[in-house]
Amino acid sequence: MGFGASFYGFFIAAAIWLLVYFLWAFNAAARDRSDSPR
Amino acid sequence: MTADGLILLVVALVYFAIVIGVAIWGYFHTRTEDEFLAAGRSIGPWVGGAVLAATQISAGTFVGTLGRHYLTGVSWIWIWFGVWAGWVMSAILVAPKLRRFGALTVADYVGKRFASEAARTLAAALIIITYTIYLTAQFQAIGEIGAAIFGIAPLVAMTALLASTGCYTALGGVRSSSYIDFVQTLIMVLALLFAVPVVISNVGGVVALGEYVGSIEPRVTGWWFTWKELVAFGMAFGLSIAAAPYEMTRYYSMRDVTTVRYAIGISLVAQALIGSCVMILGIGMRGIFPFLPSADQASSIMASTVMSPLLGALFLIAMMSAIMSTVNSILLVTGGAFAHDLYKRLINPLASQRRLIWVNRISIVVLGLVPFWFASRKLADVQAIVVEQAKFIASFFFVPVVLGLTWRRGTKEGAICSMAAGFLGCLVWTFTFQRDFSSLGIDAVEVGVALSALTFVLVSRATTPTPAENLRIFFDD
Numbered sequence: 001m002g003f004g005a006s007f008y009g010f011f012i013a014a015a016i017w018l019l020v021y022f023l024w025a026f027n028a029a030a031r032d033r034s035d036s037p038r
Numbered sequence: 039m040t041a042d043g044l045i046l047l048v049v050a051l052v053y054f055a056i057v058i059g060v061a062i063w064g065y066f067h068t069r070t071e072d073e074f075l076a077a078g079r080s081i082g083p084w085v086g087g088a089v090l091a092a093t094q095i096s097a098g099t100f101v102g103t104l105g106r107h108y109l110t111g112v113s114w115i116w117i118w119f120g121v122w123a124g125w126v127m128s129a130i131l132v133a134p135k136l137r138r139f140g141a142l143t144v145a146d147y148v149g150k151r152f153a154s155e156a157a158r159t160l161a162a163a164l165i166i167i168t169y170t171i172y173l174t175a176q177f178q179a180i181g182e183i184g185a186a187i188f189g190i191a192p193l194v195a196m197t198a199l200l201a202s203t204g205c206y207t208a209l210g211g212v213r214s215s216s217y218i219d220f221v222q223t224l225i226m227v228l229a230l231l232f233a234v235p236v237v238i239s240n241v242g243g244v245v246a247l248g249e250y251v252g253s254i255e256p257r258v259t260g261w262w263f264t265w266k267e268l269v270a271f272g273m274a275f276g277l278s279i280a281a282a283p284y285e286m287t288r289y290y291s292m293r294d295v296t297t298v299r300y301a302i303g304i305s306l307v308a309q310a311l312i313g314s315c316v317m318i319l320g321i322g323m324r325g326i327f328p329f330l331p332s333a334d335q336a337s338s339i340m341a342s343t344v345m346s347p348l349l350g351a352l353f354l355i356a357m358m359s360a361i362m363s364t365v366n367s368i369l370l371v372t373g374g375a376f377a378h379d380l381y382k383r384l385i386n387p388l389a390s391q392r393r394l395i396w397v398n399r400i401s402i403v404v405l406g407l408v409p410f411w412f413a414s415r416k417l418a419d420v421q422a423i424v425v426e427q428a429k430f431i432a433s434f435f436f437v438p439v440v441l442g443l444t445w446r447r448g449t450k451e452g453a454i455c456s457m458a459a460g461f462l463g464c465l466v467w468t469f470t471f472q473r474d475f476s477s478l479g480i481d482a483v484e485v486g487v488a489l490s491a492l493t494f495v496l497v498s499r500a501t502t503p504t505p506a507e508n509l510r511i512f513f514d515d
Binding site: 003004013 | 112115296310
């Protein structure tokens, strides 16, 4: 019996986690830029 | 000297030359306490991300976590999501407000947010006590590694760790420490990435490894731990990360709030790489040496027998980097807590910048010496000390930081009582009900945080609100 969901699932879940985090961080940076006085 | 020993010596000399060179550069670029404790707010996202990762990754990761994967297999890796949940909570609720505040220490935040010198002093004292215990674990780890790999006395290894880390921390403060952390993170990631194909090729590939270790013990490739256990472990780590003083102080040194958010993301990428490699290496070592007498030996045996001399030397330097970067961060926090929060506030409020920098330096060396006594007596194993200190930090600090930054009504009396209740709750539970309730997934950290939160809300409701001028910087977005 080889590697299963616990092994491969981690890499998929981690990739999604990082993707969502960076999307949020880019959005937050854009929001900060638009809010800051010029 | 053997050829292997010579390679290790050359790699170590190059490494220490870089570390000391950067520290001397930092020494000549540090003139104020702000530069010593916050690097003049100059750290960018890449260096900042490496700093956060280096601080998080410790002796426990290279020795304890690798050993845990050796013994129990894949499923332990899922606790990283608990750690990362703590980081995300910090990125959303804590980091932006702390960076905007832009002070020098975490106790600075407590003092300003709750308008209380007593709360600031209590926070500084609890940080010094808890992190001195954490330092003990790091000294103990280097003592064990020194004895196992190099055959030197633990005290000699501990002295070398304090002399090298204490020296570069005290010389250049946060500025040079940050660039050294960057180099150390790079070494850790590269050493692990290079080690994975070596170990995997030794066992005939990933699929063959999975089939072999699965035939020894099926739970190694599946779920050794239940979901309930993984959530309980993950929550304990996440709660301690969300309000960890040695991470929070580094936010102050970054350029702005956006830099902090990106730095946390880059740190998550580094942690994902390091965590994945450590998992594969732990299971790989199970495939190569299925019956080691102690799981904690897996990493040192891998470096000395499975890898080439050069890669083995790089891996040992990576292990040392993990310990040094953690010790460095703790020393900066405890030294800053004493010099900035106790000496400057209570003993010598008129101290010059030059004197404050020197008090920081002396505090770093003195507070680095204290754990020697504990480490030489081996009060518990390394992983146990690391876990216990994390529980205590979360129990007394999570609520004043996370709830304090999201709920305006929190008061100084609430903060002081919640820190005391969280600390004592965790302490009492650890020595009384811990064993009976652990099977239900209830740990001392959850009890400590729950008690701290309840006390914070009840006492704050019954006392006078914090003055509006103290709250403005934290709540008026």
